[in-house]
Amino acid sequence: MGWANWLLLGDLGQQLDIHEVRDQVERLQIERDLANWDIRKIREVADELLELELRHGLLVRLLIRKGLITAEEYAGLIAAARATNSKE
Numbered sequence: 001m002g003w004a005n006w007l008l009l010g011d012l013g014q015q016l017d018i019h020e021v022r023d024q025v026e027r028l029q030i031e032r033d034l035a036n037w038d039i040r041k042i043r044e045v046a047d048e049l050l051e052l053e054l055r056h057g058l059l060v061r062l063l064i065r066k067g068l069i070t071a072e073e074y075a076g077l078i079a080a081a082r083a084t085n086s087k088e
Contacts, residue, residue, distance in 0.1 A: 063069045 060069075060074060064071055064074065
């Protein structure tokens with residue numbers, strides 16, 4: 001924003017400047033946090049995700065085998081969740 005807005009808008013200009021600086025600081029913090037991710041951490045998260053996906057698949061198969069949910073019902077739930085996420 002700068003001096004021109006401060007002179008023209010006074011307090012409001014200062015508030016806008018403060019908000020802009022806070023946004024910049026937040027973006028820099030996010031970039032720093034992302035830069036601190038190393039290969040080891042990425043692999044750990046990837047391994048954990050794979051384990052969760054395997055367990056999820058086993059759980060869904062068990063529920064279907066026991067007749068608690070059908071494959072069609074499950075597919076419908078997944079489609080509905082994807083539709084909801086794509087709208088956001």
